[in-house]
Amino acid sequence: MKTIKIALSALFILFFSISLFAEIKALSVSGTVAYRDGRNWIPLKVNQVLKEGTRISTGANSSAEIRLNRLNHTITVKPLSMIQVFSSESAVETDTHIGLKRGGVNARVPRDSNVKTVFKVSTPVATSSVRGTEQNVGYGAGSGMTVEVVSGKIEAQNRLGKSNSIAGRQKFSQEKGKGKPGHILSGVQSNSFASVHGNGLTPDELETGLFTGADQTGSADGDTGVLGSQAGSAESTVTVPVNIIWDGK
């Protein structure tokens, strides 16, 4: 009796720990989308099931929505992208790996507390890991990898092991050839919640400034970039006087 119990337990453990290839399925296709089969690129169709390790490429104004496993982990492949998909799953865990060579993906990974989830998007310069979240990941030759969180929290790590945990409007950015990722607030540092103009402007200049806006505050580094360089280092404390005139009518 004891032997049977042990054998059953062993079978049970074996059954739940075996990783099987997950079903990778195209849910929707728009425009020109193809997958690589051998040396050929074949147009991707809706409901088509893809093999583990398949490469998918999208053309201009084209996209595809791909379901990666039974937990509805889904990605939308954006225009002009090329990815490679690996996905395996068992009853207790899922392991998904997206290789992003170019372009961008939106990844939606719903949380299931009963299943251990590994979901990674890798580019030539860094990798992001997500669980129970939604993120936009992009990679390009010039700007490198960028990760923006739509909901939840993610961790991204470059090839040297430098990592950032980001949420909200923070952004992970890793340029090719740089040792550490960019500042996590780089996506919002040029955006002020009110118009910012220097003192001593004539009404005409102010009007021009309001019209051209971005010439005043919208350069790549913006006003905060100038502030950072004046302060000397990112760790410095800077006092910024803000006068808010409340019109209490």
Add this chain to the structure above:
Amino acid sequence: MKNIAGILILFLSLFIFSTAPAQDISQLNFIHSLDSQAIATYGDAVKLFAVSTGARAGNFASESAFLEEQGLALKYNEDKSLSRGMAALMTARYLNLKGSFMYLIFKSERYAYRACVADSLMPGDASEFDKLSGPELLELMSLINDKKGE
């Protein structure tokens, strides 16, 4: 007579469905080849902008004519190496960028590049004379698509 019409429609639909994917794959083949080019050409930019703005894939002349109608074409030869300034001017016209006051006055490649920098479409530490590689052109088009989608 009815049978012949039915057969004709069947052949016509078979023809349409069998040729459409081949055209699509040629667009992807162009993109894959562009992805490995060290320097992109004006012809590459014309093709990419043309297919992105809804033109059917064709030759340089037809795509240029299409972009001319959209107000995006420039006066260069197909084989001319693509500079940041050239790509920036096409981009600024396509997205109707207003990020540079100087660009609003002088619609030049120089200030179009500044307008692209202001909208985070191009890096601020480069020059409008830099040559653009194929992967950089594809990245620019991805950023343009994101901007269009905002």
